[in-house]
Amino acid sequence: MAGSPSSRMLKLLSLLQTRRDWPGRVLSERLDVSDRTVRRDIDQLRDLGYRIVAIKGPDGGYRLDAGSQLPPLLFDDDQAVAIAIALQVAATSGAADGEAALRALATVRQVLPSRLRHRTEGVSFTSLPSDAATTVDTGVLVAVSAAVRAHQVLRFDYASPGRDPDAAPSRRRAEPHHVVFGNGRWYLVAWDLDLGDWRVYRLDRLTVGIPTGPRFTPRTVPGGDVRDFLAGRFKGSDRGNTWPCTGEAVLGLPARKAIPFVRDGIVEQVDRDRCRLIVGSWSWVALAASLGRFDAAIIDVAPRELADAFDLLAHRFAEAAATQPT
Incomplete structure (x- = not known):
């Protein structure tokens, strides 16, 4: 043997x-x-x-x-290192209960052989905090995920953003389709049965009702891709991952100086000292304001709605300047 x-x-x-x-x-x-x-x-x-x-x-x-109890687990070297790094990321990113993740990380490190412990401790990084990072109760995450998997109607109370803090949460009934994590927050993408439309809910504002409702036949999220759908909703669009307002203008600025500040737009070099920007935003006024931040001459604005937004901002800025004491 x-x-x-x-x-x-x-x-x-x-x-x-x-x-x-x-x-x-x-x-x-x-x-x-x-x-x-x-x-x-x-x-x-x-x-x-x-x-x-x-x-x-x-x-x-x-x-x-799978059994009814958690037996001892066996991981190879690469798996053990990956788990330790993932727990460290989870503890600082808002993807999980930070305290629980740190306890799990300490447990894993305690049983790692010295050669692996040195490897995990050698991976040193700083996780930048997200402005939107929130912690979700594990029970809520598990209950909502189970309803998604079982295709069961979910009943829950929801505290909408900006509501009166003394007001009671609203009661909702929805067909849960996807649980999504992004930018430090957990979201539920669901078909609201009372509103007859797709909605996005933050799990940290949601309290699950018991029991869940009847089973349903899953619908297809608009566009067929939940990531594009959610990205579009964050942009204020109901037409997929696109901005509701898209325009262009020529800036009196070299392309190399504009590129670092344009995230999902297009920068085209016109000549040595000018570039054309094609960018989007949730409103024409917001788009005009975003172009104004480059502190450069702006010409050849299109479409007409964007030019009108510049005109509106010009009047607002003039009024704001006139109200300042001399």
């Missing part, structure tokens, strides 16, 4: 975790032991809490299934 019983069992467990079904004959060959030894090692793993199901048939075999 190859190796000590303990090392052989660890290798057996590692094999069982890499695929769904393992014929007993293949396990015997991989471990270089008899079928009887494999059966004995399987029994010992079961005693440790691993739920290993025997597969009947000509080839026979074994399958590692």
